[in-house]
Amino acid sequence: GEDVEQSLFLSVREGDSSVINCTYTDSSSTYLYWYKQEPGAGLQLLTYIFSNMDMKQDQRLTVLLNKKDKHLSLRIADTQTGDSAIYFCADEGSQGNLIFGKGTKLSVKP
Amino acid sequence: GAGVSQTPSNKVTEKGKYVELRCDPISGHTALYWYRQSLGQGPEFLIYFQGTGAADDSGLPNDRFFAVRPEGSVSTLKIQRTERGDSAVYLCASSLGFGSHNEQFFGPGTRLTVL
Numbered sequence: 323g324e325d326v327e328q329s330l331f332l333s334v335r336e337g338d339s340s341v342i343n344c345t346y347t348d349s350s351s352t353y354l355y356w357y358k359q360e361p362g363a364g365l366q367l368l369t370y371i372f373s374n375m376d377m378k379q380d381q382r383l384t385v386l387l388n389k390k391d392k393h394l395s396l397r398i399a400d401t402q403t404g405d406s407a408i409y410f411c412a413d414e415g416s417q418g419n420l421i422f423g424k425g426t427k428l429s430v431k432p
Numbered sequence: 433g434a435g436v437s438q439t440p441s442n443k444v445t446e447k448g449k450y451v452e453l454r455c456d457p458i459s460g461h462t463a464l465y466w467y468r469q470s471l472g473q474g475p476e477f478l479i480y481f482q483g484t485g486a487a488d489d490s491g492l493p494n495d496r497f498f499a500v501r502p503e504g505s506v507s508t509l510k511i512q513r514t515e516r517g518d519s520a521v522y523l524c525a526s527s528l529g530f531g532s533h534n535e536q537f538f539g540p541g542t543r544l545t546v547l
Contacts (some may be wrong), residue, residue: 326474364523365475365523399533412472417480
C-alpha cells in the first residue's frame with residue numbers, strides 16, 4: 323500500500339533553518355502536503371505543492387519536490403520557538419483521503 | 433465562522449463498552465473524513481463520506497467500527513465492544529468538495545481512552 327516516511331526528530335537553534343524530509347511511494351499523487359500539529363491543537367495545513375512543480379515558496383516556508391526520487395522537503399527559514407511542533411508530510415489517496423507520515427517533532431532551542 | 437467541532441473532547445470508557453463520537457463539519461462542506469491518531473503516529477484514514485453515503489470505508493479496522501452521516505452534515509463514529517487498542521485520538525475533517533486538492537479542515541479531535 324501507499325506509504326509516507328519521515329525522520330522522527332529534529333532539533334535546531336532559534337534563527338537557524340530547519341529542513342524536514344519525507345519520502346513517499348505513490349507516484350500518482352497529484353498534491354503533497356505539509357501539516358503542523360501543536361500540542362492540544364488540531365492539524366493545520368501549512369502548505370502544499372502540485373506534483374508538476376519542483377519548488378514552492380511561501381514566506382519563510384520552501385517546499386522542494388523531487389518526483390523522480392519521491393522525496394519532499396520542507397524548509398523553514400529563521401526558525402522561531404513558535405515553530406516547535408510536529409510536522410506531518412501527507413500524500414493523497416484515491417478518494418482524496420490523506421496518507422500521513424508519522425510526523426517529525428521539531429524542537430527549537432533559544 | 434465556526435470550524436470543525438468534535439464532541440466530546442475526551443472520553444474514558446471501560447473495555448467492552450459502546451461509544452459514540454460526534455463531528456460537526458463546517459457548514460456547506462460535502463465531504464467528511466474520519467481519521468485515527470495513535471500515540472506517536474500520524475493520523476490514519478478510517479472512512480470518508482460524500483454527502484450522506486460512505487464513499488470509502490476501507491480504513492475501518494473491523495466490524496466493531498461504524499459511522500453514519502444521515503443528513504449529510506453531522507457524523508457519528510460508533511465503536512462497539514471497545515478494546516484497549518482502540519485508545520487514540522479520533523480526528524474528523526471536512527472539505528468543501530471531494531477528491532484531489534480540496535483542503536481538509538480538521539477538528540481538535542476526541543481523545544478516547546479505553547481502560
